[in-house]
Amino acid sequence: MAALTLRGIRKTLGQNTILRGIDLAIGDGELAVLVGPSGCGKSTLLRTVAGLEEPDEGTLLLGDRDVTRAPPRDRDIAMVFQSYALYPHLTVRDNIAFGLRLRNTDEAEIRRRVDDVAKSLGIEKLLDRYPRDMSGGQRQRVAMGRAVARRPQVFLFDEPLSNLDAALRAQVRIEIKRLHQSIGATMLYVTHDQVEAMTLADRLVVLNGGRVEQQGPPLDVYHRPDTRFVAGFLGSPSMNFLAATARGARLEAKDLRVTAGDRVQLSDGAPVTVGVRPHDVTPTTADDAMFTLRVEVVEAMGFEAYAHGVVGDVPFIARLDGERALPKPGERLPLSVSREALHLFNPETGASLAR
Amino acid sequence: MKPRLWQEALVHMALVAAVCFALYPVLWVVSLALSPSGTPSPHALPLPDAVSLDNFRAVVGSRDHAGHWLFAQQLLSSVVVSVATAVTSVAIATPAAYALARFRFVGERAGMRVLLATQMFPGVATAVPLYVILDTLRLLDTRAGLVLVYSTTALPFAVFQLRGAFEAIPKDLEEAAMVDGATRWQAFTKVVLPAARPAIAVTCLFAFMSSWNEFILAATFLSRETAFTLPVALQRYVGEYNASWGKFAAGAVIVSAPVMAIFYAVQRHLVGGLTAGSVKG
Numbered sequence: 001m002a003a004l005t006l007r008g009i010r011k012t013l014g015q016n017t018i019l020r021g022i023d024l025a026i027g028d029g030e031l032a033v034l035v036g037p038s039g040c041g042k043s044t045l046l047r048t049v050a051g052l053e054e055p056d057e058g059t060l061l062l063g064d065r066d067v068t069r070a071p072p073r074d075r076d077i078a079m080v081f082q083s084y085a086l087y088p089h090l091t092v093r094d095n096i097a098f099g100l101r102l103r104n105t106d107e108a109e110i111r112r113r114v115d116d117v118a119k120s121l122g123i124e125k126l127l128d129r130y131p132r133d134m135s136g137g138q139r140q141r142v143a144m145g146r147a148v149a150r151r152p153q154v155f156l157f158d159e160p161l162s163n164l165d166a167a168l169r170a171q172v173r174i175e176i177k178r179l180h181q182s183i184g185a186t187m188l189y190v191t192h193d194q195v196e197a198m199t200l201a202d203r204l205v206v207l208n209g210g211r212v213e214q215q216g217p218p219l220d221v222y223h224r225p226d227t228r229f230v231a232g233f234l235g236s237p238s239m240n241f242l243a244a245t246a247r248g249a250r251l252e253a254k255d256l257r258v259t260a261g262d263r264v265q266l267s268d269g270a271p272v273t274v275g276v277r278p279h280d281v282t283p284t285t286a287d288d289a290m291f292t293l294r295v296e297v298v299e300a301m302g303f304e305a306y307a308h309g310v311v312g313d314v315p316f317i318a319r320l321d322g323e324r325a326l327p328k329p330g331e332r333l334p335l336s337v338s339r340e341a342l343h344l345f346n347p348e349t350g351a352s353l354a355r
Numbered sequence: 356m357k358p359r360l361w362q363e364a365l366v367h368m369a370l371v372a373a374v375c376f377a378l379y380p381v382l383w384v385v386s387l388a389l390s391p392s393g394t395p396s397p398h399a400l401p402l403p404d405a406v407s408l409d410n411f412r413a414v415v416g417s418r419d420h421a422g423h424w425l426f427a428q429q430l431l432s433s434v435v436v437s438v439a440t441a442v443t444s445v446a447i448a449t450p451a452a453y454a455l456a457r458f459r460f461v462g463e464r465a466g467m468r469v470l471l472a473t474q475m476f477p478g479v480a481t482a483v484p485l486y487v488i489l490d491t492l493r494l495l496d497t498r499a500g501l502v503l504v505y506s507t508t509a510l511p512f513a514v515f516q517l518r519g520a521f522e523a524i525p526k527d528l529e530e531a532a533m534v535d536g537a538t539r540w541q542a543f544t545k546v547v548l549p550a551a552r553p554a555i556a557v558t559c560l561f562a563f564m565s566s567w568n569e570f571i572l573a574a575t576f577l578s579r580e581t582a583f584t585l586p587v588a589l590q591r592y593v594g595e596y597n598a599s600w601g602k603f604a605a606g607a608v609i610v611s612a613p614v615m616a617i618f619y620a621v622q623r624h625l626v627g628g629l630t631a632g633s634v635k636g
Binding site: 050051052071072073075077078079081082083085087088089090098099102103146150156 | 525527528530531532533534535536537538541545546549550552
């Protein structure tokens with residue numbers, strides 16, 4: 001196993017600059033998840049680490065070895081592809097053994113490793129089958145087995161769960177987490193699914209427009225987003241944003257009246273973007289209201305409910321306790337939020353004002 | 356919706372008619388081959404007046420004046436030329452098609468167009484210049500010369516067919532192989548080629564058949580009876596002054612038999628290979 005260090009990685013494909021200087025240090029045994037909207041460069045970054053793309057600038061270190069220009073085979077990295085990329089003409093056994101054979105591993109050792117891997121992934125019965133005779137979930141497991149059998153320094157995962165149905169995705173997600181805990185390997189995982197990102201990551205790296213927008217432990221990133229982009233990207237349903245104006249320590253807009261407290265110093269009349277997660281609001285009395293939601297649609301799910309409507313004239317979603325009496329469409333619902341759950345952003349730069 | 360009975364009956368009648376139309380000449384040839392008289396039957400139904408294998412015996416046992424067993428030499432000629440053509444054209448087409456499918460380079464599109472353009476001329480149009488070239492190379496009347504000509508003719512189609520097949524193979528597979536420790540060459544030989552095996556087999560078969568059945572160029576470039584390929588030998592039975600239709604028909608059956616047998620054996624792969632190549636081709 002080894003640490004992975006990226007310094008100033010830049011990459012342009014044709015007219016498009018995909019990566020605009022990526023600095024990242026992933027510790028030995030750490031599972032880092034790259035997350036971001038499509039086109040943010042996460043897959044290109046992963047392919048650069050694999051050696052399938054060469055960066056225009058920057059350095060890539062594996063441990064303390066510079067592998068920036070090394071061909072993929074000399075990097076000792078394994079990759080699980082979105083399409084699984086199993087060799088169609090080989091049985092599962094030969095698929096898993098492929099990389100070992102290329103490295104002239106002793107046949108007895110290959111057999112032992114394949115059997116071990118198959119056992120740990122529960123695919124012993126599939127070893128003599130061909131990829132075409134297997135389900136998506138089974139192929140996914142074989143693809144992981146192929147990576148694990150090689151015992152590489154670093155594992156790369158390129159959206160490995162996106163072709164699975166929801167139930168299977170949850171199951172394999174847990175298997176990947178278990179795999180990481182049992183072999184303690186350095187892993188770099190790309191996804192656009194924030195549930196995967198939040199649940200798997202030791203370190204969450206949010207990419208946007210070819211740059212690292214924020215990185216850190218997933219809960220830190222979730223609770224203390226540096227930018228409006230990160231705040232809006234993580235969380236489902238996503239954060240509500242309202243435009244307000246500072247009046248002393250208070251922030252005001254139509255149907256909105258909150259106290260910013262002493263966390264931020266704002267000049268009078270300064271514009272501020274107020275961010276509130278749907279899960280952080282609670283119904284209150286009209287006198288204590290910080291926001292007033294004019295309810296348009298209520299989605300009741302049993303244990304919880306989502307009230308969709310507008311605050312002022314901006315769309316807003318509030319999560320409500322499903323056991324309580326639910327508001328009716330057209331009703332005005334007074335809401336409050338704890339001060340810690342209030343996010344403030346500079347409307348121009350999108351930067352957080354809270355720290 | 357389930358088709359009604361009369362609709363199905365109509366479809367089947369049309370199909371039966373089409374099959375009869377296709378089979379009638381074939382049956383006629385078979386019947387002619389079996390008739391000892393070797394003359395076309397005056398009846399509309401292709402039934403031989405008597406059944407005998409004399410025509411086949413005569414064709415298979417044919418010898419020239421020097422006593423060489425002609426049929427064996429001509430069969431050998433056909434097999435050698437067809438196999439060599441298939442191997443040569445596919446051996447050249449495979450790397451060419453892979454490059455055209457995977458790499459972007461100067462002249463890539465122009466190259467494809469030129470290949471396409473060669474398909475627009477009938478083979479006969481090139482007979483005279485090819486004759487001159489083969490004469491200069493002293494390859495007239497040789498199997499090697501014929502293989503050279505056939506391979507160049509079969510090449511463009513083979514490249515098209517295989518390029519389609521390679522494009523249908525996901526790039527991920529090669530990338531996975533390279534990450535797994537393969538060089539590009541190993542990724543090609545250990546992953547791409549095996550994955551393209553059905554398409555390569557089909558392409559081989561097409562090249563084989565086109566040269567197996569080719570007549571005009573072979574008749575132009577070959578003059579030694581012992582070097583003849585079977586279609587040329589066949590034509591000799593129906594001369595200007597003397598037409599042995601029975602032997603001609605028997606020969607036609609013998610020439611078609613291997614091709615039909617191969618087709619029958621690989622038809623499942625053939626259809627798969629054709630679509631694999633054509634979907635993205």
